[in-house]
Amino acid sequence: MKIEKNLLPNSVVELIVEEDAKNISKFRKQAIEHIEKTADIQWFRKWAKIPENVLIRKYWEEAIHRMTIDFAIDNMYREALRKEKLMPVAQWAIKEIISESPLKIKIHIEVFPTIEIDKKYKKIKLPKSKISVSAAEVKAALSDIETKFTKFEETTSKAAKAKMWDRVTIDTDGYEDGKLMENTSMRDYPLVLGSNLLVPGFEEQIVGGKIGETLEFPVEFPKDYHNTDFAGKKTTFKVTIKKIEKAVKPEFTEEFIEQLRGKKLDLEGFKKLIKEEIKDTKESNARLEEESKLIDELLKITKLEIWENLLKNQIDKVYNEIKENITKDGHKVSDYLESLKMDEEKYKEVNVKPVALKRLQGELILHKLYEDEKIEVTEKELDKEIEWILANYGNPDVLKRLKELYVPGTKYYEELRQRMGYRKLIDTFFETKK
Secondary structure: OEEEEEEEOOOEEEEEEEEOHHHHHHHHHHHHHHHHHHOOOOOOOOOOOOOHHHHHHHHHHHHHHHHHHHHHHHHHHHHHHHHHOOOEOOOOEEEEEEEEOOEEEEEEEEEOOOEEEOHHHHHOOEEEOOOOOOHHHHHHHHHHHHHHHOEEEEEOOOOOEOOOOOEEEEEEEEEEOOEEOOOOOEEEEEEEOOOOOOOOOHHHHHOOOEOOOEEEEEEEOOOOOOOOOOOOOEEEEEEEEEEEEEEEOOOOOHHHHHHHHOOOOOHHHHHHHHHHHHHHHHHHHHHHHHHHHHHHHHHOOEEEOOOHHHHHHHHHHHHHHHHHHHHOOOOOHHHHHHHOOOOHHHHHHHHHHHHHHHHHHHHHHHHHHHHHOOOOOOHHHHHHHHHHHHHOOOOHHHHHHHHHHOOOOOHHHHHHHHHHHHHHHHHOOEEEOO
């Protein structure tokens, strides 16, 4: 196979690839075999060996010839990529079939752009973030867990009074100058006192109320209230308490903790685990911030042009990630866009494009440095990282699946190796503050 390579603008490589007729003949056989598998010819069962002359009568020589050319072109493209060591970033295009005997084609391939990074990058040193976790943060995390798993038990005692963190079911009506205000009436509305879901000062007024009691109290909406129809208004609310449910917080027993994390720990052990989890989260966020700062510095000394197709693909990728995050919580993308007064195209241009561009620039620059610096990750380092990953899971079935995934040669194993390599590369640019 002969290959002529030309570099065109916008990171497009033109390849003129030629294969002689002798080598094309094997693709005719491939075409015949493909037709055999899919042919529906009377008197022949599916998958049966069908004589070539029968296939020619059914599908005509021209159809078989065209399929032979298609198979040959696909093979020529893949072989040309391998020989020229090209990595396409978009769908390749056949610009011309110059001849069929020998088969000679002209194809255009968009590849990663040329990147020039000034050697000054070796002098870049940035301060590394110091990560710490306070006792208050651990306490707040435990409180969040308590709130999430708190159950409510209804009380029927007429003497029971509503307290903070009880859940009350109420009917409400709001009045201004004795007239009922629109959008202030609610029926059978469940409210956890202290959750601060309603206007400031409202929930506190219900504390001390009893089942069946109707309370009447003044509420003044803040001047900066999010709903301008209510902002700054002095109102009177009438609230009837229909039900009181007492909050029952969970106890941090070993059994409860095991349900939460799959590990049998006492409260002190759980606090240590929570502290480590908070630290891991902070470190992950710090790494993202550090990487962003590093990319900003590298962009100052890098020549890099991003072409339309490459950026468009990245924009679509980032936008799909955003859509997943919106829909996983049960929200609609259309409602989200409506709240921003934008259509999809405007949102992509204003909100997504800058993020996609920065991410793409970072990926390309780091990939270039990763190759130039010949960063290596040892098997020992990989084994240690895999041990750390597995240590975060207690479920035996999950552990079994993960152990099968992180095996040398698998996609997950190699992706982990690359992530660790990028991390090592980025770490070389940071110094811990003294």
